[in-house]
Amino acid sequence: MKILLITPQPSGGFSPPFTVLPLGIACIAAVGRQAGAEVDVFWGADTEAEVDDYLNSCKPDIAGMQTFINNMSSCFSIAERIKGKYPGAITVMGGVQASNFPEEVLQSKMIDCVITGEGEWTFQELLKNGAGNFRKVPGVVWRDAGGKIIRNPGGTVFENLDDLPLIPYPLFYRQKESRPIPLVRGHILTHRGCPRHCSHCPLRFRAGVPIRAHSLARVMDTIRNLQSEFGLSFIEFYDENFTLHPDLVRGICGELKGMNLGWSCTARTGEMTEELAEKMAISGCHEIIFGLGSGVPRLQKLLNTNEDLQHASRIISAVTKLGVNTVAAFALGIPTETQREFRESVRFALGLNARQIRFEAASPLPGTILYDIAKTGGRFLVRSWDDYISPGQMIYLPAGWRLGEFKRALFFAKVSARIKRSFPKIFG
Numbered sequence: 001m002k003i004l005l006i007t008p009q010p011s012g013g014f015s016p017p018f019t020v021l022p023l024g025i026a027c028i029a030a031v032g033r034q035a036g037a038e039v040d041v042f043w044g045a046d047t048e049a050e051v052d053d054y055l056n057s058c059k060p061d062i063a064g065m066q067t068f069i070n071n072m073s074s075c076f077s078i079a080e081r082i083k084g085k086y087p088g089a090i091t092v093m094g095g096v097q098a099s100n101f102p103e104e105v106l107q108s109k110m111i112d113c114v115i116t117g118e119g120e121w122t123f124q125e126l127l128k129n130g131a132g133n134f135r136k137v138p139g140v141v142w143r144d145a146g147g148k149i150i151r152n153p154g155g156t157v158f159e160n161l162d163d164l165p166l167i168p169y170p171l172f173y174r175q176k177e178s179r180p181i182p183l184v185r186g187h188i189l190t191h192r193g194c195p196r197h198c199s200h201c202p203l204r205f206r207a208g209v210p211i212r213a214h215s216l217a218r219v220m221d222t223i224r225n226l227q228s229e230f231g232l233s234f235i236e237f238y239d240e241n242f243t244l245h246p247d248l249v250r251g252i253c254g255e256l257k258g259m260n261l262g263w264s265c266t267a268r269t270g271e272m273t274e275e276l277a278e279k280m281a282i283s284g285c286h287e288i289i290f291g292l293g294s295g296v297p298r299l300q301k302l303l304n305t306n307e308d309l310q311h312a313s314r315i316i317s318a319v320t321k322l323g324v325n326t327v328a329a330f331a332l333g334i335p336t337e338t339q340r341e342f343r344e345s346v347r348f349a350l351g352l353n354a355r356q357i358r359f360e361a362a363s364p365l366p367g368t369i370l371y372d373i374a375k376t377g378g379r380f381l382v383r384s385w386d387d388y389i390s391p392g393q394m395i396y397l398p399a400g401w402r403l404g405e406f407k408r409a410l411f412f413a414k415v416s417a418r419i420k421r422s423f424p425k426i427f428g
């Protein structure tokens with residue numbers, strides 16, 4: 001059996017450099033290989049000719065696509081090409097957007113089934129039951145011969161993450177002659193799941209899914225492999241909140257010491273302590289991104305992030321003093337945010353002792369609680385899924401602002417952040 005796994009480019013003409021490993025399909029690739037299938041990946045092509053070239057050289061029995069909100073048109077178009085060339089091929093979609101909107105996705109006759117949430121277990125079942133025999137696959141969403149969309153009951157996740165087969169990194173990091181993918185950093189996930197319920201989180205299918213972590217041995221095996229096989233000198237931990245399992249982090253830091261590797265991660269200030277930060281800094285941590293959301297307590301509640309802003313300020317300052325590049329990220333124009341709150345949030349951010357402050361316009365994504373709040377006031381500036389998350393593209397204008405006025409305020413906030421970075425003493 002031949003499996004082709006694809007991460008289609010965003011549809012709105014926005015082509016980011018594909019240098020970040022698509023961990024979703026990487027884990028599916030591992031499961032496919034473990035089942036004895038021949039697996040190929042198609043990662044980072046952005047012209048139709050490139051897609052056609054690739055499909056001509058690969059005749060898949062199953063084609064799996066990773067969806068985001070803004071690559072759906074590309075996914076549908078690639079699925080159509082696959083069905084046109086190989087009518088017997090099974091097309092499967094997974095990823096955030098397909099997981100949140102499986103029924104909508106299956107309106108396209110080019111898509112045979114959707115696997116929601118963490119897909120490895122269900123994909124394994126799909127392979128076991130014979131591709132196309134969806135009725136027997138627990139947890140899959142599919143369309144029967146009469147066109148009825150059916151959500152099969154059952155379906156689960158790998159309870160012990162170490163039972164997941166190892167990611168076949170060489171499959172992704174090889175250099176393609178036509179489009180070399182620079183191998184700059186290794187990408188790793190240490191755990192799955194999140195205990196929080198942020199109102200802006202598009203990963204709502206995670207609700208009720210247990211939080212699990214890899215063992216220290218497994219994480220370190222992966223890192224050592226990446227270092228020895230590819231000569232990587234930098235690791236990006238791609239967990240939403242790397243410090244969720246402090247003991248695992250302490251273990252990783254202990255092992256990384258002396259390995260001459262730089263690394264970065266994303267963390268929440270709530271789980272960070274000075275003791276942990278010190279261990280991280282000593283072990284080679286170059287950068288920590290703290291997604292704070294807002295500098296206004298009311299909006300912290302609305303986002304359901306509930307960061308203690310005073311603690312956040314203290315801990316970010318402590319981490320900065322350890323020599324780590326601290327990045328504090330904020331969203332402005334959060335639904336219901338007033339102009340006074342916008343200024344309060346900017347003031348709070350600029351008062352932080354962080355190396356970098358990032359301001360972006362808030363993006364209430366379909367399927368989130370924040371999206372429903374946004375619909376009660378303000379104005380959406382996008383028409384289709386394709387328009388989301390392109391650089392410079394504003395999604396939403398909160399009530400009480402004119403568009404030009406908001407863009408100017410956001411521009412000045414960003415300029416102030418750049419000035420603060422260059423001349424930190426100006427902002428104290």
Ligand code: SF4
Binds near residue numbers: 195196200203
């Ligand atoms: S921290 Fe919030 S946004 Fe991030 S995964 Fe968890 S619930 Fe979603």
